[in-house]
Structure formats: structure tokens, C-alpha cells
Amino acid sequence: MGRAIKVGILFSTIGPYGAIGRDSRDGAEFAMDEITTKHPGAIEPVFIDPQGHMPGYLDGARSMLREYGCRHIVGTITSIARKEVIPLVEKHDGLLWYMCPYEGFEANENVIYTGACPNQHLLPLFDYMLPRYGRRPYLVGANYVWGWEMNRLARELIHQAGGEVLGERYLPLEETAVERIILDIEQRRPSFVLNNLIGPASYAFLQAFKVLGDRDPAFLPENCPVVSCDLSECELDEIGSGVATGHFSVAAYFDSLVSPENLAFKIDASKRFGSQRHLSNIFASAYTAVKLCGETIIAAGTDDPQTVRRHLSGVPLSTVFGEVQIDPDTNHMALPFHLGRINDDNGFSIVNSRPAITADPYLTRRRTKMPVRLRIVS
Amino acid sequence: MKETPNFTGRRVTILHRSDITTERLTRQLKLLGLYVTVQWEPLAPTDLPDIVLVDADQGWDDLLPWPEGKAPLPVVALLGSEAPGRIAWAMQQGAGAIIAKPVATSAVYPTLVMAVAIHAERMAATRQLQHLEERVRLRPLVHAAVQKIMTAHNVDEEHAYSILRNCAMQRRMPMEQVAALILAGAEPLPEAG
Numbered sequence: 206m207g208r209a210i211k212v213g214i215l216f217s218t219i220g221p222y223g224a225i226g227r228d229s230r231d232g233a234e235f236a237m238d239e240i241t242t243k244h245p246g247a248i249e250p251v252f253i254d255p256q257g258h259m260p261g262y263l264d265g266a267r268s269m270l271r272e273y274g275c276r277h278i279v280g281t282i283t284s285i286a287r288k289e290v291i292p293l294v295e296k297h298d299g300l301l302w303y304m305c306p307y308e309g310f311e312a313n314e315n316v317i318y319t320g321a322c323p324n325q326h327l328l329p330l331f332d333y334m335l336p337r338y339g340r341r342p343y344l345v346g347a348n349y350v351w352g353w354e355m356n357r358l359a360r361e362l363i364h365q366a367g368g369e370v371l372g373e374r375y376l377p378l379e380e381t382a383v384e385r386i387i388l389d390i391e392q393r394r395p396s397f398v399l400n401n402l403i404g405p406a407s408y409a410f411l412q413a414f415k416v417l418g419d420r421d422p423a424f425l426p427e428n429c430p431v432v433s434c435d436l437s438e439c440e441l442d443e444i445g446s447g448v449a450t451g452h453f454s455v456a457a458y459f460d461s462l463v464s465p466e467n468l469a470f471k472i473d474a475s476k477r478f479g480s481q482r483h484l485s486n487i488f489a490s491a492y493t494a495v496k497l498c499g500e501t502i503i504a505a506g507t508d509d510p511q512t513v514r515r516h517l518s519g520v521p522l523s524t525v526f527g528e529v530q531i532d533p534d535t536n537h538m539a540l541p542f543h544l545g546r547i548n549d550d551n552g553f554s555i556v557n558s559r560p561a562i563t564a565d566p567y568l569t570r571r572r573t574k575m576p577v578r579l580r581i582v583s
Numbered sequence: 584m585k586e587t588p589n590f591t592g593r594r595v596t597i598l599h600r601s602d603i604t605t606e607r608l609t610r611q612l613k614l615l616g617l618y619v620t621v622q623w624e625p626l627a628p629t630d631l632p633d634i635v636l637v638d639a640d641q642g643w644d645d646l647l648p649w650p651e652g653k654a655p656l657p658v659v660a661l662l663g664s665e666a667p668g669r670i671a672w673a674m675q676q677g678a679g680a681i682i683a684k685p686v687a688t689s690a691v692y693p694t695l696v697m698a699v700a701i702h703a704e705r706m707a708a709t710r711q712l713q714h715l716e717e718r719v720r721l722r723p724l725v726h727a728a729v730q731k732i733m734t735a736h737n738v739d740e741e742h743a744y745s746i747l748r749n750c751a752m753q754r755r756m757p758m759e760q761v762a763a764l765i766l767a768g769a770e771p772l773p774e775a776g
Contacts, residue, residue: 310692312688534613
């Protein structure tokens with residue numbers, strides 16, 4: 206290859222989900238460095254930071270596709286940003302690499318999904334929670350499609366299990382006035398809380414829930430845990446050490462995973478970020494997306510999106526998630542399920558795991574439930 | 584919406600020339616769990632699929648085997664044209680939703696959900712209408728039975744009507760049916776109560 210092939214990296218490092226964006230960008234940079242060391246001059250990243258503004262995503266993506274000639278963009282965090290960028294990517298016949306957990310109900314030919322959809326996070330989470338903690342949860346969520354759709358699905362799962370939703374409340378990303386919700390939860394006394402809040406709202410909620418637990422032991426984590434589908438290591442520092450201890454989150458990757466892939470990954474990452482840094486699901490996911498994108502372009506000898514997709518789909522891929530595949534029908538990556546309990550070191554102790562689950566973004570197989578092998582990793 | 588819409592195992596027929604449109608639709612429909620048939624010839628009136636997607640740009644009248652307003656299944660129009668005549672044709676075939684051409688695959692699932700729901704709504708409305716029509720048709724019977732009760736018990740019309748209604752409720756029958764039985768003498772005249 207002659208000139209370096211440009212790959213766009215589109216993450217907001219400030220704003221309400223800035224912590225997630227910074228970790229994503231770190232993961233992407235880390236992968237880029239590895240690619241550049243191994244194949245000097247082959248791939249060149251184009252970093253653009255939309256600064257948390259929606260028009261910034263459009264402008265950034267447009268500039269990557271038109272001015273820089275990128276055919277691949279890794280990025281966007283929220284579903285709103287993804288939906289904004291997709292039409293542009295389609296128009297230029299590019300490929301968007303979306304690497305966050307999301308609410309599903311999408312399978313675009315111009316998108317590779319390396320983040321989990323509900324049959325990879327919410328469904329196994331409820332399989333675990335409902336029999337152990339009870340069928341009367343309380344649902345809180347961010348006031349946009351992620352929160353709405355996750356809670357709609359949760360509601361459906363709870364009804365199917367013969368349970369009852371004790372309450373359902375929504376907050377904007379940056380809203381930190383959570384007292385009314387906390388009071389409502391205190392009165393209704395749910396069996397657990399599903400937290401689909403994002404950013405500062407989520408952090409404020411967990412802080413206030415700690416105060417509630419200190420006042421009333423019924424709301425200590427062992428009695429009424431808060432479970433999230435996207436809370437990760439990079440956010441625990443913002444919540445405060447020990448504040449969220451005992452509560453749960455779901456991810457395809459935790460820093461504490463004991464696997465040969467992760468041990469090697471952590472050694473390499475510690476050389477750049479120090480050994481104190483807790484890597485997160487979002488870091489691992491951005492790293493994996495950039496790594497797969499870059500290495501496939503180099504192996505294929507072209508950044509033609511169709512060719513790249515053909516190279517990637519349906520073959521075993523060695524990733525930090527273990528050996529996984531990208532489904533050629535849905536463009537989604539199979540991902541393992543891990544449930545982590547937050548510990549005092551602002552990390553997660555893994556309490557339940559399942560091997561890689563094939564993504565089912567439209568939940569078409571849900572009613573013919575396939576037996577799933579359970580594996581406990583501690 | 585209580586249940587997440589699920590199309591797994593349903594059969595869909597795309598009435599459209601095989602091209603990039605049918606290719607993209609087929610991919611998306613298959614990953615939604617549907618069995619897909621593509622054909623560009625009239626749909627046989629027997630062994631109908633569960634859902635039909637039809638090319639409204641080039642579709643002709645005999646493509647679908649049902650008369651106007653009588654679609655027995657959900658119909659989605661595939662439409663590139665903006666010509667009013669083509670939109671009207673799509674509606675005549677019973678289309679409840681449209682997928683614009685060129686097809687954005689993200690339109691497929693929402694459109695199916697909407698077309699299926701609209702079809703169910705129309706079916707329910709038709710059933711309700713038939714039911715009400717039947718009741719209107721039989722109203723004279725009710726009126727005659729009320730007159731008979733008024734005379735027999737020497738009560739006013741309102742009272743007679745409530746006697747008839749109580750009788751229908753006790754027998755768990757529509758009022759029209761009880762009225763017919765009373766008039767035919769098959770049912771003893773209900774007691775005033």
C-alpha cells in the first residue's frame with residue numbers, strides 16, 4: 206500500500222458522557238498505536254471531537270468522509286448521534302463501527318456493531334436478577350431512546366415473569382436532582398432497581414441511593430441492589446470510592462476478567478496507562494473496533510467497506526472478549542455476558558458469566574428460548 | 584405496546600421485479616425471521632402469505648387477488664413515485680403503510696409493525712361494523728317485542744324495554760334474539776319485575 210489509509214475516530218471527550226468518550230478515545234488511540242507500530246504508515250487516524258454537540262457529530266463525520274477521504278468511522282456514543290451519522294455513512298457507502306451497548310432494533314448494512322444489544326445484556330441480566338431478588342423492580346432511565354426502550358423491554362420481561370413494575374421514572378442526562386425518585390423508591394420498596402440513567406444523572410442517583418441505604422437497611426445493596434447495563438470502571442471514580450459498592454453492572458468486559466486474553470491486554474495497556482488504570486468495557490470495545498478495522502483493512506489490502514465486511518464476517522476473531530464472530534446477517538458481534546458487583550477498589554467482582562451470545566437485535570428468537578449453559582466465574 | 588412485535592416464522596411475499604430493492608428487502612426481512620418469496624406475477628388466491636409487499640410504482644390491478652377494500656392480510660406499498668394515481672392504487676390494494684424507494688433498511692421493521700397493526704385495526708373495525716349493522720337490521724323486532732310487553736303488562740315503553748333487557752341479560756342472549764323468540768311465541772312473555 207502506498208499512502209496511509211485514513212480511519213475516522215469520532216468521540217466526545219467532554220459533556221455529560223465525557224468519561225465514556227475519553228475512555229473510548231484512549232482505547233482507540235491504544236489500538237492505533239499498536240497498528241502503527243506493527244505496520245508503520247499503513248493506517249492514519251483522523252480524530253475529531255464533537256464536544257458533545259449533535260451538529261458536531263454531523264460536521265465531524267462529513268469532514269472525515271469528504272475532506273479526509275475516510276471510509277471507516279469508529280465512534281458515536283449515544284443512539285441519537287449514531288442515527289445522525291448513519292445517513293451520511295450510507296450516502297458515502299462507508300462503514301460505521303459502533304462500539305457501545307445499545308437498545309437494539311437496528312441492523313444496518315453500513316454499520317458494524319461491536320457493542321451489546323438487549324439479548325446480550327438485559328435479557329441475561331433479568332434471568333439472573335428476577336429469581337434471586339424478586340419480580341418487583343423499579344425502573345429509572347435517561348430521558349431518551351436508550352432509557353425508554355430498555356425500560357419498555359424490562360417491563361415486558363417483568364410481566365412475562367408474572368412480576369410487577371413498582372415505578373418508572375426518567376431524567377435528562379445532566380439532571381442531578383434525584384431526591385423525588387429516591388423518595389418514591391423508599392415508599393414503594395422494590396426488589397431491585399434497574400438503572401438506565403446516563404452520566405451525571407446516574408452518578409447522582411447512585412450517590413443518593415447510598416444515603417438512602419445508610420438511613421434504611423432495606424436499601425443496602427445486599428437487599429435492594431441497583432443494576433445498570435452500561436455503568437463501567439471509567440465512571441466509578443466520578444461517583445466516588447466505595448459509594449456504589451455492592452451494586453451491579455453488566456458488560457462484555459471487566460478489568461477483573463481472568464482470561465489469557467485479558468491478562469496480556471492489561472500488561473500491554475499498563476505500559477501506556479500505568480498499572481493503576483482500570484480498563485473498562487467501553488475502552489475494550491473501542492480498542493477492539495479500531496483493531497479489527499485497521500487489521501482487516503491491512504489484510505484485505507483495501508478499505509473498501511464491502512471487502513472489509515466480507516473478510517470479517519463469520520470467521521473466528523481473537524479479541525479481548527475471547528474468540529468471537531461477527532454475524533454476516535446482522536453485522537453484530539457475538540459477546541460474552543458478565544455481571545459484575547462493584548467493589549471498594551472501584552472495580553467489579555464478576556459474579557455471573559455466560560460465553561459469547563449471538564446478537565439478536567430484533568429479538569426474533571426470544572420465544573423459542575434456547576438452553577443456555579451457565580458458567581460461574583468468581 | 585405491551586409485547587415486542589415479532590415476525591419470526593411468518594411468510595411474506597414481495598411482488599416486485601428482482602433487483603437491488605428486493606435484495607435489500609429480502610436481507611432485512613430474513614433477519615427479522617420471516618420466510619421471503621419474491622415474484623413478479625399475480626398472487627395466487629389460495630395459500631396466501633401472512634404479509635404482502637407490493638411494488639406500487641408498476642403494480643397493475645390483477646396483481647392482488649382481492650377487490651378494493653377487502654385485503655385479507657397486511658399490505659405494504661413499495662413506492663418511489665409521488666404520482667397521486669400510484670398512491671391511490673396502493674391504497675386501493677389495501678396498503679396500510681409505505682416503504683419509500685430506494686429502500687432504507689431501517690424502514691422495514693417499523694413499517695411491518697405499523698402495517699400489521701393497521702390491518703388488525705381495520706379487521707376489528709369491520710367486525711364491529713358488521714355487528715352493529717346486524718343489530719340495526721333487527722331493531723324493528725325489538726320495537727315490536729317492546730310493544731307486546733307494554734300491552735301485556737300495561738307498562739310504559741321505558742319499563743317494557745327494561746323488562747326485555749333484563750330477560751336478555753338473564754338468558755345471556757342479545758336483545759334482538761330474545762325479541763325474536765318472544766314474538767315467535769317460543770319464549771313465554773317475561774314477567775314484569
